[in-house]
């Protein structure tokens with residue numbers, strides 16, 4: 001079991017080049033059903049998902065392009081970005097917007113964001129184990145409240161990621177990760193004050 005999970009975690013790569021082959025909707029729904037077992041505080045299950053496929057991709061393209069026009073003042077750059085996004089979304093079979101409601105409590109927002117990230121990573125790992133590739137993106141337009149309303153969310157909803165999904169055409173080589181020893185602090189001695197207290201007795 002450990003080896004299977006380890007292999008999935010270590011071998012998964014972010015995929016940026018996809019085959020245009022269709023991905024059945026039921027496969028994505030099945031993966032989402034399993035990804036929902038992510039840990040989440042008070043069982044709020046904060047994740048919400050909007051899925052775009054087929055002709056529905058046009059709705060996403062329209063809203064992203066409108067956000068680009070609002071935020072990119074250089075007209076030439078804007079046209080290039082619009083064409084790039086049109087091609088990108090059309091060429092990839094499935095797109096997910098994964099978002100959460102924004103709680104008024106900072107603690108709940110923190111927990112819900114963390115849980116939604118865990119949900120996304122579950123989704124990425126399960127997709128990988130089924131031979132599907134995913135790129136998790138956080139493009140500028142997800143921070144545009146007018147974009148969020150344009151796709152039917154509340155202006156203050158939090159988009160945690162755009163996930164683009166398909167059959168991997170290119171699997172990139174992994175970039176080296178530094179040893180966890182660089183990020184690990186081990187505390188295994190009694191507190192200083194207690195030590196002093198016990199030695200004086």
Ligand SMILES: Cc1cc2nc3c(=O)[nH]c(=O)nc-3n(C[C@H](O)[C@H](O)[C@H](O)COP(=O)(O)O)c2cc1C
Pocket residue numbers: 012013014015135136137138139
């Ligand atoms: C929160 C988050 C946001 C990301 N945003 C982007 C993005 O906007 N564009 C992109 O190309 N990749 C994005 N990525 C993918 C990372 O670049 C990728 O995970 C990283 O290069 C490591 O590669 P690996 O996933 O193959 O290990 C994002 C990943 C995470 C976790």
